[in-house]
Every structure is written in structure tokens, then in C-alpha cells.
Amino acid sequence: MCGIFGFVANEHTGMTHTTFRRCVRLLVKLSERRGRESAGVAVHAGGRISVFKQATRPSAMLKNREFDGFLCAAAVVDGLLVPSLAVIGHSRLVTNGTQAIPENNQPIITDTVVGVHNGS
Numbered sequence: 001m002c003g004i005f006g007f008v009a010n011e012h013t014g015m016t017h018t019t020f021r022r023c024v025r026l027l028v029k030l031s032e033r034r035g036r037e038s039a040g041v042a043v044h045a046g047g048r049i050s051v052f053k054q055a056t057r058p059s060a061m062l063k064n065r066e067f068d069g070f071l072c073a074a075a076v077v078d079g080l081l082v083p084s085l086a087v088i089g090h091s092r093l094v095t096n097g098t099q100a101i102p103e104n105n106q107p108i109i110t111d112t113v114v115g116v117h118n119g120s
Helices: 019-036 058-063 065-074
Strands: 003-009 038-045 048-054 086-090
Touching: 003 019, 003 038, 003 048, 019 038, 019 058, 038 065, 048 065, 065 086
Parallel strands: none
Antiparallel strands: 003 086, 038 048, 038 086
16 A cells, blocks of 8 residues: 655644654655655645655655755745645555656646545
């Protein structure tokens, strides 16, 4: 089974950029036991959606400097953490299709929707 995670924070949570990064990183780490072949995260903040996904173990993604840069930029506008944001993520256990093809990995992105699912 795959791992699916996420959270929504509004302006009343008082979330800092450090807390945002810690929450996302912890959820990615905890999801690894549910899927080890690929991982991805989508962040909706400031009217835009940012997506990062890799065909690597979630723990390897956490060590990637590009992922760290993604977390630094995904929820920041004009140097400040966006007060309201949403995060969804996925860790994949391959059951059908190779993780080497980016389109097989999640989050899934269309023109108007970003989503994750568990199963085929």
C-alpha cells in the first residue's frame, strides 16, 4: 500500500516557515514504511501549486538539496510564509508500472487538479 499524507493550515495556526518544513519532512519520513519506490509533495500557497516528486525512497528525497530548496520556496511569497496553505504527499509502493517514468508517480497533476490515490 502507498502512503498518503497532508495538512491544511490557515492564518490562525501561527505556523512558521521552520514548522512548515518540519511538518512536511516528518510526514514524508513517516510515509516511507508505506511505500519506498518514489515520493512526492504538492503545496498550494499564495495562489500557486508547487510540486516536487522523485523516483527515490522518501528518505533519499529528504536528503536532496533540491527538495530542501523546494520547501524553502513553495510556501513563500515576498520572503514570507504564506499564512494559508495546503500540502498533500505520497510515497509509492510499486504495484503496476515502473517508478522510472515520472508520469507513474504522484502527486498527479492536471490543468485544474492535483491529487494522490492509493491503489490502481
